[in-house]
Amino acid sequence: MRRERTSSFLTAGRPLTAALCGGYFLVLLDVTVVNVALPSIGAGFGVHSPGLVWVVDAYTVPLAALLLAAGAVGDRLGHRRIVIAGFLGFGLASVVCAVAPSWPVLVAGRALQGLCAALVLPGTLALLVDRTSDGSARSRVVGVWAAIGGAALPAGPLVGGLLVGTAGWRAVFWLNVPVVVAALVPVIDSRNAGKSREPGSGRVDWLGAFGLTVMLAALVTAVVQLEDPVLADAAVALVVVVALALWWVERTAAHPLLRVPKTARRPLLAACGVAGLMNFSVLGALFVLTQTLQDVRHLPPLAAGLLLLPGMLPLPLLGAPAGRLVARVGYWRTAAIGLAVAAFGFAGLAGSIRIVGPAWLVALAVSLVVWGAGIGILTPAVVAAALAALPDASGAASGASNTARQVGGALGVAVFGVLAGNASATAFAPRVSWIFAGAAVVFAAVAALCVVVSGVRRRVGHGGETKPVE
CATH class of the missing domain: 1.10.287 (Helix Hairpins)
Incomplete structure (x- = not known):
């Protein structure tokens, strides 16, 4: 009977489910899809690394900073109307970016995109969850939502490379317009989805x-x-x-942005710290890698996007196996495994960039697979650690983890970009190599720290870490 109700829900709500999952995918896609377009944007507007950093971070800064507040706004005013406003604003901002005559206008458009993305992201999941009280259906829909979002990261470089290579960098932003229009129709039609709480029960900080x-x-x-x-x-x-x-x-x-009991502050801070480090490295590495492939190795945008695919594919593919590993050995030990594997990947990337001759392609592809596998193992572990820190407030835990990841991503792009410098300089590739080598050392050190934390928790009686997170 439960399976029948689940299937019935998914069939009846398929247009809305597709629209909300598509919106989530689009928000995350715009974090990475622009990376492959950066060399073309830089050439078109005559800007280099510091300016290109803001093309990415003008989006991720408001997205990171406003996620918690946007969730509270949706609770107070109704997630449906907030998602609709977010979609409309996101589409308008995408047009601004697509027709931008100058770098400042493009950055302003990206900032508006980020603000509207923050309105869309929490509401997509809230509307899906609010539409069913059946636990099985809810778990299945949330799984679909998460899997589609996980596919955005590998899709970003590939979609970006295809669009830039065939139609120019402005096509990266024009793509958003028809997707937003298609998503708006089912959301507008869903009159009974996402009812707001009683007035005053969800004040916004x-x-x-x-x-x-x-x-x-x-x-x-x-x-x-x-x-x-x-x-x-x-x-x-x-x-x-x-x-x-x-x-x-x-x-x-x-009504603070995030209320955390004293006993949960340290474990939540640790989980968010590792989550932030993860996105710091992922988005920072993508920022300098796309420039290395196009400006140093002189690959066309599509080839650069395809070459990055081996590093992105393990993320959605390893989600379920990594979740089972968390249930078996605990989230901190799983995080340690992911960090250690990613450290080997970073070390391989550092070496591959220095290789002269065709062998660099093979070395880079293998290193990307190892690096991506490590991140794919790490992601469910840090999410589980955050949820375990606040087991009675999963929404707050998820919001804190997502905010930490977006903050880490914004800082990673800035730090990696500044350390690497101008992509046209002869020292750019060696600097990128040293950055990756440093990241390998940091990841290995944090992996060792996670092992220590796991051992301490076991000695003081936190054996529940190995239990699956519901």
């Missing part, structure tokens, strides 16, 4: 959201503008001031 946005933008600016000491110092000072103010406001706020 606007001050906290604004402070987090300013702090993150200033932090990225400080990294990108290191060669301008005055601007960098001013940005650092702003980060410190806003961080202190945000700490005070969130301590005294009646």
Whole structure:
């Protein structure tokens, strides 16, 4: 009977399910699809690495900073209307990016995209979950939603390479318009989906959201503008001031962005820290790799996108096996395995970039597979660790983990981009090699730390870590 109800729900709600999953896919796709277009954008507007960093981070900064607030807005006003507003804004912002006559206009369009993406992302899952009370159907729909989102990362470089290679970089943004239109129709028709809570029951911490946005933008600016000491110092000072103010406001706020019990703060911080490190490396590595392949190895955009595919495919493919590994050995041990495998991948990437001759292609492809496999194992582990830290507040745990990942991604692009420098410089490839070697060392060290944490938790009686996370 349960299977029949599940099947009936999926069939009846297929257009809305497809629209919401498609929206989630589109939001995550725009994090990575633009990477392959960066060399073409840079050539068209005459900007180099610092400017190209903002083409990516103008999207990820508001997305990271506003995720928690957007979820609260949806709870208060209704997720359906917030998702519709997010889709409309995202489509408009995509048009702005597609027709942008200059780099500042493109960056402004990307920032509007990121803001609207933050409105869409939490609401897609909320609307899917709100449409059914059947546990089996809910688990199945959430699984479909997560799998489609996981496919966005490998699709990004491939779709970007195909569009840039055939129609130019502006096609990357024009692609969003028909997808948004197709997704809007079922969402607008779903009148009874995502009812809002009673007025006043889901207040929004606007001050906290604004402070987090300013702090993150200033932090990225400080990294990108290191060669301008005055601007960098001013940005650092702003980060410190806003961080202190945000700490005070969130301590005294009646409805903070994230309320975490004292006993859960350390484990949640650890889980979010590793999640942030993961996206720091993934998006940072993609940022410099796409430039290495096109500006140093002189590959066309489509070839560069195809070559990155071996590193992206393991992420959605290893989700289920890694989940079973978490249930068997615990999330911290699984995280240690993923980090260690990814460290080997980073070491291989560092070596492959220095190889002269055709062998570099094979070495890079193999290293990407190993690196992607490590990230694919690590992802379910950090999600499980966050959920275990707040078992009675899975929404807050998921929001914290997603925010940490997006913050890490924004900082990773900035740091990797600044350390690597201008892609046209002769020292670019050696610098990228050293960056990857450093990442390998950091990942190996964090893997060892995860093993220690797992051992400590077992000694103090947290044996429940090995249990599956429901």
